[in-house]
Amino acid sequence: MKKSFKALVTMQNNDGTYINIVKERTTNELPDGDLLIQVEYSSLNYKDALSASGIKGITTQYPHTPGIDAAGIVEKSNNSDFPPGTSVIVTGFDLGMNTSGGFSEYICVPSKWAIRCPNNLTTKEAMMIGTAGLTAGLSIAEINERCKIKDANIIISGATGGVGSLAVKLCSLLGARVTAITGKMSKKDFLLDLGASKIIERDEFINGTRHPLNKGLYNGAIDVVGGDILSCIIASMDYNGIIAACGNAGGPKFESTVFPFILRGNHLIGIDSANCLIERRKIVWERFSKDWKLNGLDKICKTVDLDGVIPEIAKILKGKQTGRILLEL
Ligand SMILES: NC(=O)c1ccc[n+]([C@@H]2O[C@H](COP(=O)([O-])OP(=O)(O)OC[C@H]3O[C@@H](n4cnc5c(N)ncnc54)[C@H](OP(=O)(O)O)[C@@H]3O)[C@@H](O)[C@H]2O)c1
Helix, strand or coil: CCCEEEEEEEEECCCCCEEEEEEEEEHHHCCCCCEEEEEEEEEECHHHHHHHCCCCCCCCCCCECCCCEEEEEEEEECCCCCCCCCEEEEECCCECCCECCCCECEEEECHHHEEECCCCCCHHHHHHHHHHHHHHHHHHHHHHHHCCCCCCEEEECCCCCHHHHHHHHHHHHCCCEEEEEECCHHHHHHHHHHCCCEEEEHHHHHHCCCCCCCCCCEEEEEECCEHHHHHHHHHCEEEEEEEEECCCCCECCCCCCCHHHHCCCCEEEECCCCCCCHHHHHHHHHHHHCCCCCCCHHHCEEEECHHHHHHHHHHHHCCCCCCEEEEEC
């Protein structure tokens, strides 16, 4: 392996602000772990932008290398389940939080965080999907356990973002009628291409929803926004509706009443991709290589290198990102 390698490093300035630079690092600086992985691809998620900007609650120690996603090839291993040469995916757990992350040519992690990249899925495809797609997949698996996605009416918020765009694409592949909520009506064609059948502007959705119960329109929902959007989604679910709550891009607080739950039997389910059981992740990743195989991912992904990811960090924090950012190492 190379003596030194490149990584993005977030550093705190003396005035308390944060800066991202690309630096040479050595493997001695990486944490202990039984797998040393040469990272081929990573991807940008909302949490990475929080970490790379010093926003409280994600990373406590700087300098730090963000990146909650990584896929690549095992270079050194203390676990015979992952011999050198194995293609692996690592997402979530503490990667990129307080463990040096995937915005780097190398990571060193516990093998219990890794899964083998399934046959029929490249490391590039895995990172085009990344944590965003895993979250969409976990949400869809939860909805599918209680109501068949095929022919269901599914509403998805933050639809042009990472989780949202992959959720729209996968739900439409599975035969759902997808309503996309977005703040970017200029990206209507992007959402139609993903398979959305109806697009509602964010404020129009909020202003047009009656509380505590709106007309019951949707069988399933994937919400990455939280706040008022989640309140309105809960009010708009049909009988036995399933709401997968997975994000807070618009705010953590929401208001509701018991009525959608006791009069319509709705279910509000929390999704956590970072710490969910490895067995559950394996099922979702296997499906992405088989019946959930997503074609045309390159159309929703922009590929950047380590220097190129820096401007994308500011953009995702402002909610301006469309689709996914793939980081090629
Ligand atoms: N639970 C989990 O395991 C998990 C995993 C991944 C991500 N997340 C969370 O899910 C959320 C989205 O993550 P992401 O990676 O998909 O981020 P993203 O690519 O930035 O997508 C978020 C989208 O939400 C919408 N949005 C942004 N700011 C908003 C606001 N103030 N009010 C209403 N809508 C807003 C925008 O879409 P439109 O313009 O189309 O409305 C934006 O593109 C984040 O809160 C993230 O932390 C959770």
